[in-house]
Amino acid sequence: MAQINVRFKEGPDHRTHHASGVWGGITPQREVVATFFFEQQAYPQGLVVQLDEQGRPTETERLGGGEMVRELLATVVMSPAVAHSVGQWLLEKAQAANPSPPPAA
Numbered sequence: 001m002a003q004i005n006v007r008f009k010e011g012p013d014h015r016t017h018h019a020s021g022v023w024g025g026i027t028p029q030r031e032v033v034a035t036f037f038f039e040q041q042a043y044p045q046g047l048v049v050q051l052d053e054q055g056r057p058t059e060t061e062r063l064g065g066g067e068m069v070r071e072l073l074a075t076v077v078m079s080p081a082v083a084h085s086v087g088q089w090l091l092e093k094a095q096a097a098n099p100s101p102p103p104a105a
Contacts, residue, residue, distance in 0.1 A: 032083035
């Protein structure tokens, strides 16, 4: 049987992201699109801070913010076969990391 050596190399734009979730769908060409996002509360536009007699700051008001923001980190477009393979791989890794699956909703 023939053998091929495979080496992994990070591309120049490679980054590691924490993903809170994924959003996507199917393109008109029947490819799968997955956009990974990080979800967090929006930062306020500003703060009102008062200083006490000793000069210690105390926040008294937040200006704006409060809504949830989904920062889009990376979009992956793949064939259905690759999407299926990636999905299977993710399920296997999730099972290995947490052998007791969460209860069904």
